[in-house]
Amino acid sequence: MDAATRPVGPGRGAVAARLNVTSTGPVDAPVLLLAHGFGCDQGMWRGVLPHFAADHRVVRYDLMGAGGSDTTAYDPERYATLDGHAGDLLAVCAELDLRDVTVVAHSVSTMMAVLAAVREPGRFRQLVLVAPNPYFLDDPASGYSGGFSAADLAEVSAALDSNYFTWAEAFAPLIMGVPDEPGLGEELTASFCRVDPDIARQLLRTMFTTDFRPLLPEVTTPTLVLQCRADAMVPPSVGDHLHAHLAGSTLVQLSAVGHCPHISAPAETAAAIRAHLLTLR
Amino acid sequence: MRDYAELWEHAPSGQLLLDDDGLITAVNATFASWTGHAVADLLGTPFPALLPIGDRVLYTTHSLPQLMVTGRVAEASVQVNGADGRRHPALLSATRVTAGSSGAETRIVLVDARQRRRYEEELLAARRRAEESQALIAQAEAELTALVHHDSLTGLLNRAGLLHALLGRLGEGRTDRADGAVPTVLFLDLDGFKTVNDALGHTSGDELLQVVARRLRRASRAGADVARFAGDEFVVLDDVTPSAAGGVADRLLDVLAEPVVLQGVELVLAASVGICSAEVPVAPADLTDAADLLLRRADTAMYRAKAQGRGRWEAHRPGTADPGAERLVLLEQLRAAIRGDELRVHYQPRQHLASGTMSGVEALVRWQHPTRGLLQPAEFIDAAEESGVIRDLGAWVLTEAVAQAVRWDAAGGPPGLQVAVNLSARQLADPDLVPRVAGVLALAGLPASRLVLEITETALMSDPDEALGTLQELRSLGVLLAVDDFGTGYSSFTYLKQFPVDELKIDRSFVTGMTTDAGDRAIVASCVHLAHAMGLVAVAEGVETADERDALRALGCDQAQGYFFSRPVPSSELPVPGGVVPT
Numbered sequence: 001m002d003a004a005t006r007p008v009g010p011g012r013g014a015v016a017a018r019l020n021v022t023s024t025g026p027v028d029a030p031v032l033l034l035a036h037g038f039g040c041d042q043g044m045w046r047g048v049l050p051h052f053a054a055d056h057r058v059v060r061y062d063l064m065g066a067g068g069s070d071t072t073a074y075d076p077e078r079y080a081t082l083d084g085h086a087g088d089l090l091a092v093c094a095e096l097d098l099r100d101v102t103v104v105a106h107s108v109s110t111m112m113a114v115l116a117a118v119r120e121p122g123r124f125r126q127l128v129l130v131a132p133n134p135y136f137l138d139d140p141a142s143g144y145s146g147g148f149s150a151a152d153l154a155e156v157s158a159a160l161d162s163n164y165f166t167w168a169e170a171f172a173p174l175i176m177g178v179p180d181e182p183g184l185g186e187e188l189t190a191s192f193c194r195v196d197p198d199i200a201r202q203l204l205r206t207m208f209t210t211d212f213r214p215l216l217p218e219v220t221t222p223t224l225v226l227q228c229r230a231d232a233m234v235p236p237s238v239g240d241h242l243h244a245h246l247a248g249s250t251l252v253q254l255s256a257v258g259h260c261p262h263i264s265a266p267a268e269t270a271a272a273i274r275a276h277l278l279t280l281r
Numbered sequence: 282m283r284d285y286a287e288l289w290e291h292a293p294s295g296q297l298l299l300d301d302d303g304l305i306t307a308v309n310a311t312f313a314s315w316t317g318h319a320v321a322d323l324l325g326t327p328f329p330a331l332l333p334i335g336d337r338v339l340y341t342t343h344s345l346p347q348l349m350v351t352g353r354v355a356e357a358s359v360q361v362n363g364a365d366g367r368r369h370p371a372l373l374s375a376t377r378v379t380a381g382s383s384g385a386e387t388r389i390v391l392v393d394a395r396q397r398r399r400y401e402e403e404l405l406a407a408r409r410r411a412e413e414s415q416a417l418i419a420q421a422e423a424e425l426t427a428l429v430h431h432d433s434l435t436g437l438l439n440r441a442g443l444l445h446a447l448l449g450r451l452g453e454g455r456t457d458r459a460d461g462a463v464p465t466v467l468f469l470d471l472d473g474f475k476t477v478n479d480a481l482g483h484t485s486g487d488e489l490l491q492v493v494a495r496r497l498r499r500a501s502r503a504g505a506d507v508a509r510f511a512g513d514e515f516v517v518l519d520d521v522t523p524s525a526a527g528g529v530a531d532r533l534l535d536v537l538a539e540p541v542v543l544q545g546v547e548l549v550l551a552a553s554v555g556i557c558s559a560e561v562p563v564a565p566a567d568l569t570d571a572a573d574l575l576l577r578r579a580d581t582a583m584y585r586a587k588a589q590g591r592g593r594w595e596a597h598r599p600g601t602a603d604p605g606a607e608r609l610v611l612l613e614q615l616r617a618a619i620r621g622d623e624l625r626v627h628y629q630p631r632q633h634l635a636s637g638t639m640s641g642v643e644a645l646v647r648w649q650h651p652t653r654g655l656l657q658p659a660e661f662i663d664a665a666e667e668s669g670v671i672r673d674l675g676a677w678v679l680t681e682a683v684a685q686a687v688r689w690d691a692a693g694g695p696p697g698l699q700v701a702v703n704l705s706a707r708q709l710a711d712p713d714l715v716p717r718v719a720g721v722l723a724l725a726g727l728p729a730s731r732l733v734l735e736i737t738e739t740a741l742m743s744d745p746d747e748a749l750g751t752l753q754e755l756r757s758l759g760v761l762l763a764v765d766d767f768g769t770g771y772s773s774f775t776y777l778k779q780f781p782v783d784e785l786k787i788d789r790s791f792v793t794g795m796t797t798d799a800g801d802r803a804i805v806a807s808c809v810h811l812a813h814a815m816g817l818v819a820v821a822e823g824v825e826t827a828d829e830r831d832a833l834r835a836l837g838c839d840q841a842q843g844y845f846f847s848r849p850v851p852s853s854e855l856p857v858p859g860g861v862v863p864t
Binding site for chain 1: 349408
């Protein structure tokens with residue numbers, strides 16, 4: 001964990017504790033809420049963080065089942081759809097009383113952000129969707145290509161299973177000192193991208209099989225879409241689909257390759273976000 | 282010096298170097314021979330392309346970020362696509378190092394893991410089987426819960442099941458749903474079910490309940506909960522907007538209105554429905570109370586619907602207090618008030634119109650409520666009448682008014698001053714009424730002719746035969762009788778002629794309109810004529826102006842009372858002795 005990053009509060013709220021919410025930057029500055037993607041945790045934002053921490057209150061958290069989240073609070077029914085996760089995002093906003101929030105979401109979290117913005121539009125200033133995909137499966141009837149077939153989905157589940165024990169072991173409870181004790185950075189690094197395999201399995205199935213395309217026209221929050229080159233998770237045509245169906249959205253093509261531009265090209269990603277950040281309305 | 286190039290080429294593991302974009306820049310002979318790929322075909326291609334799609338996704342979303350951030354990945358289980366399409370299980374480890382000006386380089390080591398992968402697959406299969414058996418146990422538990430929560434006769438939810446469903450919905454109930462739907466209870470009671478049960482037997486009664494259950498299920502949305510609450514009471518629970526709830530009730534009433542044939546007899550069912558929409562959100566600690574309140578309010582609304590006739594629905598009116606609960610509290614307080622010292626009698630004088638002298642007073646009850654102040658009868662008489670508390674209340678007023686008449690006599694009040702006391706329909710039907718009146722008069726020592734009992738026209742006509750007998754007994758005591766609120770009921774003149782009454786009190790609504798409305802004036806005139814034709818005294822109520830008094834005088838009306846002469850006042854404020862009412 002970065003030295004400037006502090007777990008929220010000394011009197012950390014229930015949501016903050018459950019989802020390992022951390023905050024950095026001036027508390028009265030505009031809010032950037034960073035939501036990480038599938039298979040990883042909030043640590044993936046570390047390259048982007050320094051570009052915003054001086055003039056933004058940057059809040060990060062771990063998705064339920066990832067990183068330092070409290071998996072004893074996992075309820076399979078609640079998280080059977082992305083609604084439960086979207087509810088978590090809103091709960092973080094509510095507990096920390098975040099207003100006029102710019103959400104920067106990656107991968108599966110992009111659709112959680114979309115759900116949250118449809119449910120509570122007044123909460124958000126802007127959505128920044130990094131490598132979003134509203135529907136991973138191909139839908140030949142509508143001419144939509146999400147990049148995956150139903151058979152591919154089975155393969156992905158099997159791949160998760162084949163790493164089950166490695167992941168399960170990696171997710172064994174961390175032995176940690178007091179959270180705000182300095183010098184924990186390296187120890188956390190060793191467990192970076194911890195994911196509970198059972199929870200990941202459900203999330204993977206949900207994110208692959210849920211078609212979020214119908215939700216897109218309901219989004220009224222201004223949206224920035226960042227698309228990468230050669231992203232194994234997102235075919236190029238998906239960016240156009242999003243741009244066409246998210247009213248008033250901006251589509252930016254990054255030169256970064258792969259699915260995680262905030263990791264492979266943090267400077268370019270940060271610059272693209274900053275160039276399109278909406279200032280106070 | 283050893284030949285490290287040789288070690289690289291023929292190391293016991295497949296080895297690859299990747300550039301910053303994940304493209305293969307070098308690959309060793311071990312990997313090439315193991316997978317069947319030619320080295321030249323691999324160079325410059327993206328490494329993830331060698332992985333089947335599932336592993337590619339996990340490599341992209343999990344291993345690669347880990348590698349980029351921490352610089353290493355240890356023993357990820359993957360398969361590598363061979364040139365012939367076969368998959369080669371392997372353990373992937375990697376490090377990422379910054380190599381001078383050329384940027385970062387990724388070094389990948391792949392170890393054959395056929396054996397290990399097989400073990401892991403078996404372990405995982407065992408684990409999944411264990412999870413399945415756990416799921417079976419959970420399913421058995423769920424089935425047991427279902428039994429506990431369902432009514433065996435109809436298969437609908439029972440009371441416990443309904444409560445469970447209701448608590449669930451209230452717990453989730455949000456105010457910000459786009460469609461505005463909130464958990465809504467439709468409480469349904471069959472009209473006249475008891476008659477069917479009594480006439481056709483319990484088996485037919487049960488069959489009827491099953492028919493009703495099927496119809497309610499059919500008429501409700503798939504997501505709705507339908508319950509048999511008790512006996513012939515059913516509840517439909519659904520998330521609907523308050524404005525749409527009436528439509529749901531209409532649909533339920535419609536399907537129930539189709540005839541049912543039982544034992545060759547065609548029955549037409551009807552039901553009454555009470556609706557109450559939940560006020561959400563509900564705090565977790567308040568869920569049980571909120572559920573109870575919702576059901577009670579719907580029940581109360583149902584009774585209101587039933588009171589208006591068969592086949593109707595009524596909705597709870599939000600913002601109003603719970604009438605049922607409020608009424609119970611009121612009655613409890615009223616009982617205490619009768620026992621305690623909170624009731625008062627105020628007296629309103631009446632005047633001989635011809636002479637201007639006071640002819641008598643009407644005793645009117647007031648309730649000095651400890652917190653709500655002085656209450657008028659309108660605020661508690663109906664509840665008292667419906668509950669039977671009216672008997673004790675009426676007895677108290679009668680006793681007090683008679684005692685007051687005796688006190689006035691003792692203080693030298695006008696001789697023969699009459700005291701009028703109201704009797705309700707329920708009191709009139711009370712078999713103890715006549716002996717009680719006789720007892721009160723005897724105990725106080727007041728001549729019966731000084732007491733006037735006023736009975737509304739409506740009360741008299743609700744059961745005229747019964748009333749006739751009671752009135753005759755009262756009359757035989759020597760008590761005078763008046764028909765109150767005359768003109769507002771549906772008097773049968775046949776009965777009116779038979780009733781041994783002494784006065785007709787003309788309802789205030791006609792008196793109020795008589796100076797402006799010719800129709801009202803005609804009615805008052807008719808009442809006066811009718812009274813006189815039957816040998817009765819005509820008394821006008823609600824006189825508020827000198828014009829009204831003069832008009833009544835002109836019509837020949839005998840007596841009058843109203844604010845123009847005096848409001849009802851405590852006995853101490855009455856202009857007695859003296860007996861002249863200021864005009």
